[in-house]
Structure formats: C-alpha cells, structure tokens
Amino acid sequence: MSRQENVENMEGIEMTGPANDIPPLSDQEKRILEVYDKLEELQVEIALLKAQGVISSRDFPEEVTDEDIRKAEKDLLESKANCSLRSKIIENVVIANPMLKAVHAGNNASIIEQDLLPLIEKRDIFSEKLAQMSNKLQSSREELMKESSENTITGRKNIELATQMLALAKETSSQGKEDIQDSEVRAQLDELEKEMKKSKQRWRIMKNTTSAVIVGSGIDWARDPKLLEIVLDDDEDQ
Incomplete structure (x- = not known):
C-alpha cells in the first residue's frame, strides 16, 4: 500500500487528543507523495526490464542445473537487497530533514515542520x-528463572533426603525388608x-522442563552457576 493510499484511508477516521489539531495534507504535499510513489514504481519496472534484457541476452542450456538455480536465487536476493537499501536510504533522507x-x-521551522x-x-x-516495559519483561524472566532454579534445587535436596531416609530404614534391618515380621513396618x-x-x-519432569525453559529464554545461563548446573546436570545417578 502506497503512502498516498495510507493518507486516503486515514481520511474520515476520528482521532482524539492533539492529533485533531494537525492540519490535513495540502494538495502539494499529496502531489509529492504521488510522485514519490510513482518514482518507486518506475524503479521497480526499470529493474525488471533490465533483468529481462539480461535474461534474453544469455544463452541458457537446455537443462538447468542446481548451480544455475542457486546462482539465479543469489542474484535475485542481491537485487532485492540493493533495491530495498536504496529505498530505505531515500526514505530516511526525506524523513530526517523535516524532523x-x-x-x-x-x-x-515552517508551519508543517512545527x-x-x-x-x-x-x-x-x-x-x-x-x-521500560522490555526491561521489566526481561527482569521478570530472570526472576522466573531464578525461582525455577531454586525450586529445582529444593526438589533435588528432597530427593536426596528421601534416599537417605530409605537407606537408613534399610540399615535398621540387617535381615532385609522381607524378613521383617512387623507388617506395619514393612x-x-x-x-x-x-x-x-x-x-x-x-x-x-520438573528439572527437564526448567532446563528447557532456561535454554529457550535467551538468558545467558552459562554465566550463572546455578542455572548452568541445572541445564548441564545429568540425573542418571539420582
């Protein structure tokens, strides 16, 4: 959609606040936008005509190889990048000066510039x-990662304590659980x-989920010892 179309589509839309005091575009300004849009269209058409001229002047083999396709794709990407860069430069120059x-x-400054x-x-x-919102979001993510890591560490300690408790329970009966006569103890x-x-x-499950969240969050977990331990920890021995 061209800039002129954007302007026309905005006409008739009621705006609130200071925007109501902004005067509409003058006929001369609209004409400038139309000419600029036309210039961009002509540049695209010229580029297409040049490309057609290059294609028609080449002697292509009967069979097109993968290398030919890759080269054509590369040329197309370079042309699109150059055209986009040129348009961006022109647009930035046109916008920057009035700003x-x-x-x-x-x-x-002129009235329009004011x-x-x-x-x-x-x-x-x-x-x-x-x-500010982005900073708060990043801080919230880091806080979430911190809480998740502490939660995982606490869960690991609970597992270790449960394992120790079971080991102590086994040690209390040298005969083994099968030989314990007390049915309640067994x-x-x-x-x-x-x-x-x-x-x-x-x-x-909690550890694997936390590790996936940490890795996918974009946080530099490699520099945090707790996060690094969670991500790289191997729980096979647990």
Missing part, C-alpha cells in the same frame, strides 16, 4: 515506555519406596 528542523530549528514536533515528542514517549517401608519413586519422577 531535524522540527526539533532544532525552533521558530525558523506540526511534526508534537508527534515526534509523542513517539519518543512511547519509545521510552516500550523500553507397609511403611513399601510406602516410602513408592513415594521416593514418585518424587524422583516428579523431580526429573
């Missing part, structure tokens, strides 16, 4: 708010083994 005058020229100043200030405010040992297995399974 600089609106900010720095003061009373020497009208840009409130919009530029509003843009800067929104940019600052966006940066039932408690069986229940303890089941709980330990469930706890191990829950901890592995």
Whole structure:
C-alpha cells in the first residue's frame, strides 16, 4: 500500500487528543507523495526490464542445473537487497530533514515542520515506555528463572533426603525388608519406596522442563552457576 493510499484511508477516521489539531495534507504535499510513489514504481519496472534484457541476452542450456538455480536465487536476493537499501536510504533522507528542523530549528521551522514536533515528542514517549516495559519483561524472566532454579534445587535436596531416609530404614534391618515380621513396618517401608519413586519422577519432569525453559529464554545461563548446573546436570545417578 502506497503512502498516498495510507493518507486516503486515514481520511474520515476520528482521532482524539492533539492529533485533531494537525492540519490535513495540502494538495502539494499529496502531489509529492504521488510522485514519490510513482518514482518507486518506475524503479521497480526499470529493474525488471533490465533483468529481462539480461535474461534474453544469455544463452541458457537446455537443462538447468542446481548451480544455475542457486546462482539465479543469489542474484535475485542481491537485487532485492540493493533495491530495498536504496529505498530505505531515500526514505530516511526525506524523513530526517523535516524532523531535524522540527526539533532544532525552533521558530525558523515552517508551519508543517512545527506540526511534526508534537508527534515526534509523542513517539519518543512511547519509545521510552516500550523500553521500560522490555526491561521489566526481561527482569521478570530472570526472576522466573531464578525461582525455577531454586525450586529445582529444593526438589533435588528432597530427593536426596528421601534416599537417605530409605537407606537408613534399610540399615535398621540387617535381615532385609522381607524378613521383617512387623507388617506395619514393612507397609511403611513399601510406602516410602513408592513415594521416593514418585518424587524422583516428579523431580526429573520438573528439572527437564526448567532446563528447557532456561535454554529457550535467551538468558545467558552459562554465566550463572546455578542455572548452568541445572541445564548441564545429568540425573542418571539420582
């Protein structure tokens, strides 16, 4: 969609706040936008005509190889990149000059350039708010990773304590669980083994999930000893 179409589509839309005080584009300004859009269209057509001329002047083999396709794709990407870069440079130059005058020229700026100043200030405010929100989001992610790592470490300690408890319970009976006559004690040992297995399974799931979240979060976990231990830890011996 061209800039002129954007302007026309915005006509009739009611805006609130300072934007209502902004005067509409003059006929001359609309004409400038139309000419600029036409210039871009002509540049694209010229590029296509040049490409067709190059293609028609070449003697292509009857069979096109993969190398020919890759070269054509590379040429296409380079042409698109050059065209996009040229358009961006022209657009930035056209935009930058009025913005600089609106900010720095003061009373020497034209009326149209002065009208840009409130919009530029509003843009800067929104940019600052966006940066603050991004910082808060990053801090929240880091805090979440910290809490997750501490939760995983706590779960690991619980597994270790449960393992030690089971080992102590086994040591209390040198004859082994099968030789224990007290049915209540044997039932408690069986229940303890089941709980330990469930706890191990829950901890592995929690640990693997936390590791995946840490790696996919974009945080530099390699520099955090706790996060590094969680990601690289091998729980085979647990």
